[in-house]
Amino acid sequence: MRAVAPGRVNLIGDHTDYTGGLVFPMAIDRFTTIEFERSHEPLIRLRSHDEPNEAIVQLPSSGEGRGWARYIAAVARECDSKNGITGEISTTIPIGSGLSSSAALEVATLLALGFTGSASELAQTARRAEHRATGVPTGIMDQLCIASAREGHAMLIDCASLAIEHVALPPETRVIVQFIANRTLEGSQYSQRVQQCAVAENLIGALRLANPESLEKINDPTIRARARHVITENQRVREFLRALRQNDLHGAGRLMKQSHESLAVDYEVSTSVMNEAVAKLQKTPGVFGARMTGGGFGGCVVALCESGAKVDGWRVSAARAAHLA
Ligand code: ADP
Ligand code: MG
Numbered sequence: 001m002r003a004v005a006p007g008r009v010n011l012i013g014d015h016t017d018y019t020g021g022l023v024f025p026m027a028i029d030r031f032t033t034i035e036f037e038r039s040h041e042p043l044i045r046l047r048s049h050d051e052p053n054e055a056i057v058q059l060p061s062s063g064e065g066r067g068w069a070r071y072i073a074a075v076a077r078e079c080d081s082k083n084g085i086t087g088e089i090s091t092t093i094p095i096g097s098g099l100s101s102s103a104a105l106e107v108a109t110l111l112a113l114g115f116t117g118s119a120s121e122l123a124q125t126a127r128r129a130e131h132r133a134t135g136v137p138t139g140i141m142d143q144l145c146i147a148s149a150r151e152g153h154a155m156l157i158d159c160a161s162l163a164i165e166h167v168a169l170p171p172e173t174r175v176i177v178q179f180i181a182n183r184t185l186e187g188s189q190y191s192q193r194v195q196q197c198a199v200a201e202n203l204i205g206a207l208r209l210a211n212p213e214s215l216e217k218i219n220d221p222t223i224r225a226r227a228r229h230v231i232t233e234n235q236r237v238r239e240f241l242r243a244l245r246q247n248d249l250h251g252a253g254r255l256m257k258q259s260h261e262s263l264a265v266d267y268e269v270s271t272s273v274m275n276e277a278v279a280k281l282q283k284t285p286g287v288f289g290a291r292m293t294g295g296g297f298g299g300c301v302v303a304l305c306e307s308g309a310k311v312d313g314w315r316v317s318a319a320r321a322a323h324l325a
Helices: 069-078 101-112 119-134 141-148 190-204 212-217 221-245 249-266 272-283
Strands: 002-012 022-038 043-048 055-058 085-091 153-158 163-168 173-181 287-293 299-306 314-316
Touching: 002 101, 002 141, 002 173, 002 221, 002 249, 002 287, 002 299, 022 101, 022 141, 022 221, 022 314, 043 069, 055 069, 069 101, 069 119, 085 101, 101 119, 101 141, 119 141, 141 153, 163 221, 173 272, 190 212, 190 221, 212 221, 221 249, 249 272, 249 287, 249 299, 272 287, 272 299
Parallel strands: 043 085
Antiparallel strands: 002 022, 022 085, 022 153, 043 055, 153 163, 173 299, 173 314, 287 299
16 A cells, blocks of 8 residues: 655745644645555554665554654554554655655654544644654644645645635746755754744734734834734735735735745744845746745745746645545
8 A cells, every 4th residue: 555645835824833823835746655564563664765774663652763763653652553564665855855754754654554534633643743753843734734735726724723725826827946955943943933922922912813013012022023923924824815816926926025034034034045045036037926935944945936937946736635545
């Protein structure tokens, strides 16, 4: 059997998911595939083409493992897997570059282990596994996108209610991804940003419900800037959806540009190399807009372009959700 899970790229709405805000990702046509056989032995044995060591997890899983095996152990623990599998993993998602190879691995492993819940339960279980494996309190965007995507569509996700709206991308557009640098969120300032949002929420309430005027109640300039990013980013996601619906692609592109500036200046999760790549893309003919994508501190940038535009990078298409094949 085979479990297949796509990667994802986020078009707009970064660092909004963990405060229950809005995000607008799409699954991409790069995949992690597990070719596997189920067994009645309480043992998981997986090889990955990208790792020298096999992941071996005795069931029931303690949830702990070394290197990449910690993701497998965490997934097995979260779904309380009883029956083992033996298999081989390959991926066309570049690992550690912000296109969510980790969530694809978690979701594909859950499917291979026979997870039978809804897409939302699949995503929440995978997210808990990611927290267990990495200790980084990431939001639900990656796993929910990968578990629920529809071919040809991006998706608006409300990360509070987990409601999803699938949105067809205008046929005259292309999405281009440029790889900038490998990164890991472990040891990055990601967790600090999550804490800073919690501080802001203690002062002004839920950021997803707050309006820009309430920022005046935050005295600390750093916390105020972090909150400003989240509040304005949620607003930009709403406006982005509206712009796409009206086929106002230049408007959508301007929102991507503003999103990048907010992530770079107010949220301080971009890098100079990413800023340069985005600036260059924004000057390229046929590019509506560009921004960093994902958690930041490296990773990738994404551009929304005219279909005929000559832009360096990977052209990605909106892929369907993870599935067994
Ligand atoms: P991203 O999710 O952006 O690609 P992360 O740092 O979150 O980057 O996750 C990358 C980690 O996930 C890798 O270091 C590895 O431990 C694990 N991983 C992802 N895909 C695979 C794979 N195909 N085989 C083995 N490990 C993988
Ligand atoms: Mg990841």
